[in-house]
Amino acid sequence: MLTIAGTSFRSRLFLGTGKFPSAGIMKKAIEASGTQMVTVALRRVDLGNPEDDIMRVLDRKQYTFLPNTSGARNAEEAIRLARLARAASGSCWLKLEVTPDPRTLLPDPIETLAATEVLVKEGFIVLPYMNADPILALRLQDAGAAAVMPLGSPIGTNQGILTRFQIEIIIEQACVPVVVDAGIGAPSHAALAMEMGADAVLVNTAISIAGDPVAMAGAFAKAVEAGRTAYRAGMGRVSATAKASSPESGRLSDDLGFLA
Amino acid sequence: MLIIPNFQTLQKNLASCSAANVERAFAAKRCSLNDLSALLSPAADPFLPQLAGLSKKITLHRFGRTTQMYGPIYLSNYCTNRCAYCGFSADNRIHRRCLTLEEAETEADILHQRGFNHILLVSGEARKTLDVEYLEALAGRLRGRFASISIEVQPLSCPEYKRLFAAGITAVAVYQETYDRPLYNRVHLSGKKCDYDYRLNTPTRAGEAGMREIGIGALLGLGDWRAEGMALGHHLAWLRKKFWRTAFTVSFPRLRPAAGEFEPLVHVTERDLSHLIFALRIFDPDVGLLLSTREEARYRDGMLGLGPTRYSAGSCTAPGGYANPEQQGEQFSVGDHRTLAEVCEKIRAHGLDPVYKDWDPIFQVVT
Numbered sequence: 001m002l003t004i005a006g007t008s009f010r011s012r013l014f015l016g017t018g019k020f021p022s023a024g025i026m027k028k029a030i031e032a033s034g035t036q037m038v039t040v041a042l043r044r045v046d047l048g049n050p051e052d053d054i055m056r057v058l059d060r061k062q063y064t065f066l067p068n069t070s071g072a073r074n075a076e077e078a079i080r081l082a083r084l085a086r087a088a089s090g091s092c093w094l095k096l097e098v099t100p101d102p103r104t105l106l107p108d109p110i111e112t113l114a115a116t117e118v119l120v121k122e123g124f125i126v127l128p129y130m131n132a133d134p135i136l137a138l139r140l141q142d143a144g145a146a147a148v149m150p151l152g153s154p155i156g157t158n159q160g161i162l163t164r165f166q167i168e169i170i171i172e173q174a175c176v177p178v179v180v181d182a183g184i185g186a187p188s189h190a191a192l193a194m195e196m197g198a199d200a201v202l203v204n205t206a207i208s209i210a211g212d213p214v215a216m217a218g219a220f221a222k223a224v225e226a227g228r229t230a231y232r233a234g235m236g237r238v239s240a241t242a243k244a245s246s247p248e249s250g251r252l253s254d255d256l257g258f259l260a
Numbered sequence: 261m262l263i264i265p266n267f268q269t270l271q272k273n274l275a276s277c278s279a280a281n282v283e284r285a286f287a288a289k290r291c292s293l294n295d296l297s298a299l300l301s302p303a304a305d306p307f308l309p310q311l312a313g314l315s316k317k318i319t320l321h322r323f324g325r326t327t328q329m330y331g332p333i334y335l336s337n338y339c340t341n342r343c344a345y346c347g348f349s350a351d352n353r354i355h356r357r358c359l360t361l362e363e364a365e366t367e368a369d370i371l372h373q374r375g376f377n378h379i380l381l382v383s384g385e386a387r388k389t390l391d392v393e394y395l396e397a398l399a400g401r402l403r404g405r406f407a408s409i410s411i412e413v414q415p416l417s418c419p420e421y422k423r424l425f426a427a428g429i430t431a432v433a434v435y436q437e438t439y440d441r442p443l444y445n446r447v448h449l450s451g452k453k454c455d456y457d458y459r460l461n462t463p464t465r466a467g468e469a470g471m472r473e474i475g476i477g478a479l480l481g482l483g484d485w486r487a488e489g490m491a492l493g494h495h496l497a498w499l500r501k502k503f504w505r506t507a508f509t510v511s512f513p514r515l516r517p518a519a520g521e522f523e524p525l526v527h528v529t530e531r532d533l534s535h536l537i538f539a540l541r542i543f544d545p546d547v548g549l550l551l552s553t554r555e556e557a558r559y560r561d562g563m564l565g566l567g568p569t570r571y572s573a574g575s576c577t578a579p580g581g582y583a584n585p586e587q588q589g590e591q592f593s594v595g596d597h598r599t600l601a602e603v604c605e606k607i608r609a610h611g612l613d614p615v616y617k618d619w620d621p622i623f624q625v626v627t
Contacts, residue, residue, distance in 0.1 A: 138504050173500075175501050175502075234284075255313065255316065256308065256534070256562070258562025259530050259531055259559075259562065260530045
């Protein structure tokens with residue numbers, strides 16, 4: 001079971017709520033995915049309004065809501081959005097996104113760290129979206145982030161886990177959960193992230209723009225579960241670095257001829 | 261929180277490993293604690309050449325063809341602890357001495373003239389004769405002359421480590437001796453060292469104080485070496501997660517003849533020691549591995565390049581022993597009596613470069 005900031009999640013698939021053809025399809029896709037955590041863009045919803053088109057179709061008792069600061073260009077804007085979100089929703093959860101470049105939407109590491117430091121002190125449960133930089137992951141962890149969310153590839157590109165080697169280092173080193181976010185374009189990408197040992201993945205575009213978003217949500221649920229099971233079963237045993245041949249009973253190689 | 265599994269659990273896991281587990285561990289991309297268990301298990305014994313081969317390859321890849329040299333300076337053999345295995349044990353009737361700052365400086369000068377740039381200050385535990393003020397003052401005298409100063413003294417508090425770090429001491433070594441708690445309690449008869457947990461958490465306090473390097477180790481000859489290896493793996497992995505800015509080293513001191521006529525409780529052969537070193541290297545490619553002059557020349561020469569990355573040389577384990585070679589009161593008798601120059605000659609003959617300086621006091625802001 002995945003635990004973030006004391007809350008447990010059976011499902012390791014988190015969903016974004018953007019780009020769906022309708023609120024109704026979004027609702028069905030979320031149900032088909034089995035997710036327990038959905039992220040919503042603060043700029044997109046009116047958290048305090050129960051009649052908001054997104055909010056009204058989602059049962060807040062069933063899902064942990066993770067408001068995100070998508071659109072914020074610097075720490076100051078992100079912090080302001082976060083405070084407003086908490087005031088409106090009463091929830092401390094926050095997916096911190098600081099993306100100054102509207103073209104690539106790549107996260108700004110300096111502003112993200114600065115905002116994390118402030119928001120953690122204010123009691124937020126901060127899950128920062130970040131580039132797959134292992135040292136940044138540790139710095140964010142040290143600043144009190146509840147999880148880190150490195151990108152697989154730029155958001156919305158569906159290119160998969162292009163940052164694989166960096167994410168592997170993050171997974172090896174981090175003490176907080178690692179949620180691979182952004183760029184996951186196919187269930188196989190999600191499965192790969194889970195096989196690598198990621199604690200969860202966050203998917204949006206690949207589901208919302210699929211021909212059949214509901215079916216695709218189900219496919220992702222299976223892929224995440226399969227990847228996690230494979231990881232636990234002992235993946236990653238294939239390597240070119242060494243092969244043990246059959247034991248040479250008692251005979252020492254030239255290297256060990258010195259042993260008494 | 262740091263929890264070292266008890267030895268029964270570790271031994272049960274070790275006993276359950278098969279040759280297939282060992283082969284899997286060899287092929288693993290990253291060596292997990294389960295893989296380490298396989299590599300240390302009796303099932304891995306026939307694989308010693310393969311362990312050596314992989315350890316050698318990893319060591320070469322990570323450290324290149326180098327071996328770093330360090331020299332210990334024994335400052336004091338006063339000790340308030342009674343430890344069954346140690347020459348400095350309070351019970352032993354040996355010549356006791358604590359060097360004055362001037363005498364310690366003279367010893368350091370001798371090592372400096374011999375070519376040592378990395379020194380390790382060692383002492384027994386007796387705060388009345390050797391305390392933090394002493395170490396602080398000594399570091400102040402020595403820091404301009406050496407690339408780095410490490411300590412292997414009694415466990416200190418976090419604020420004390422902070423003071424010493426500010427004074428120019430950058431590394432702390434503290435060995436658990438045995439991670440087997442009941443056994444630990446049996447061999448530590450009296451004194452502050454009886455507190456297993458205080459000692460176990462000493463590397464944590466040093467890490468919290470910002471030390472750049474922390475050394476851990478187990479004294480071989482007390483408990484089951486395979487389980488000690490697993491405990492070291494657990495400790496190291498935990499420390500790495502908690503202190504990602506810190507570098508780590510591991511030592512594998514085998515019990516040597518010492519005052520008190522203590523007989524090792526278990527016999528750890530050269531083969532066992534090598535097995536342990538290779539497995540730890542495979543488990544953690546980045547960790548510095550020390551092989552001191554406790555081991556004899558033939559063995560140390562043979563192990564060059566196979567896993568260990570740091571060698572001491574020409575060591576004397578009695579306080580004042582460099583200025584006065586007839587000095588009595590050693591902690592243990594060394595196994596390799598060669599000079600630094602002689603050891604370095606062998607290192608070069610193995611195609612390795614003896615590295616005298618691999619740090620600089622300029623990193624340290626001395627207040």
